[in-house]
Amino acid sequence: MDICSLHRGTQPLLVSLPHDGSELPADIAARLTPAARRVPDTDWHVARLYEFARELGASVLVPRYSRYVVDLNRPSDNASLYPGQNTTGLCPIVQFSGEPVYQAGEEPRREEIERRVATYWQPYHDALAGEIARLRAAHGRVVLWEGHSIRSRVPFLFEGRLPDFNLGTADGASCTVGLQQRLAAILASHRQYTHVINGRFKGGYITRHYGRPGDGVDAVQLELAQINYMDEDTFEYQPRRAQHTQQQLRALLVAALAQPAAP
Numbered sequence: 419m420d421i422c423s424l425h426r427g428t429q430p431l432l433v434s435l436p437h438d439g440s441e442l443p444a445d446i447a448a449r450l451t452p453a454a455r456r457v458p459d460t461d462w463h464v465a466r467l468y469e470f471a472r473e474l475g476a477s478v479l480v481p482r483y484s485r486y487v488v489d490l491n492r493p494s495d496n497a498s499l500y501p502g503q504n505t506t507g508l509c510p511i512v513q514f515s516g517e518p519v520y521q522a523g524e525e526p527r528r529e530e531i532e533r534r535v536a537t538y539w540q541p542y543h544d545a546l547a548g549e550i551a552r553l554r555a556a557h558g559r560v561v562l563w564e565g566h567s568i569r570s571r572v573p574f575l576f577e578g579r580l581p582d583f584n585l586g587t588a589d590g591a592s593c594t595v596g597l598q599q600r601l602a603a604i605l606a607s608h609r610q611y612t613h614v615i616n617g618r619f620k621g622g623y624i625t626r627h628y629g630r631p632g633d634g635v636d637a638v639q640l641e642l643a644q645i646n647y648m649d650e651d652t653f654e655y656q657p658r659r660a661q662h663t664q665q666q667l668r669a670l671l672v673a674a675l676a677q678p679a680a681p
Contacts (some may be wrong), residue, residue: 420479424549427480431675432549433468434624435565436490436542438462449524451517456458457484459514461567462648463655464546467664468565474671476563477549478601480543485626486510486519488534489621490542491564509534511647516574546628554634561597561674564625564639569650576618583613583666584641586621592629600673601638608666611646640670 422439440460447455455612462607472478481490492508509531511519526534553560567626570580574591583605587593598615605613621629621639629637647660 420482421538422479422545424480424545425472425478426549426552427472427475427477430553430560431474431476431563431670431671432472432546432553433470433476433478433559433563433565434478434546435461435464435478436624437481437485437566438465439482439483439485439487442482442487443483445521449520451519451521452485453515453517454486454513454519457486457654458653459486459510460484460643460653461565462653463660464565464567465641465668466655467567467642467647467660470664470668471563471671474668474675476671476675477553479542479545479549481538483538488531488538488540490623491566492629493623494535494539512574514569514572514574517552517670521535541566543624546624551629554607559634561593562624562628562637563671564618564621564637564641566622566639567642567644569646570643570645580583580641580643581614581617582646584617584619584643585613585615586619586625586627586639587616587637588621588629589616592621592625592631593638594631596610597631597638597674600676601670604666604669606625606654608661608669636674638674640667652658 438461440457509526511525513519535670550560585601587598600613619641625637625639628635646663647656
């Protein structure tokens, strides 16, 4: 079964897009509510947004299946990433709207969740870990870039409107100080977009688990407000709006690729 696709690049940069997938196996789709079958909580079009990353020599990892099958950016034991705050789990049963994902009584049980982890979650993480190791062996370092997006307003998860660019570095633990500073400078220089660093989204499981700056693996997560490149109601991609967003993304990835200054 093709769980994900991996483009192997030539530079020390891996772009991971764990919520880009939108497919649902038929047996799971049949148990979802009609609203959930639209998979509204997909990180819509992020693979298209980051297409240019291949031109920069980056590796790109993209899943096939929806986060409603299993969330690749959650720990396999389903431990909460944001204790005390609303969030969604390893096999989500609640949409970002607060509505149920499944029809009554159709939620997955423990044995099914374990099968989904083995079938869908583990292969993605095997590919992710393997590509990190390959790039680090080739270059001595690697930047793992976690590309995400979400509606600009999700009352279930946060108040008000989300900033346009939300950079997460696990409060500075998942990457070097120098990398965070370079990315922060890019964000601050483009005043047409709002931004925050380590705000509501500090980085999910992948950023926190794989980011080991002391071992040459920097990891950052960027959560984009979808209003900057698509229609949030119809999910339609808006090329003109997206073009400006891509320019900002390119500047960030170029900064991520920059060779760190010697100490």
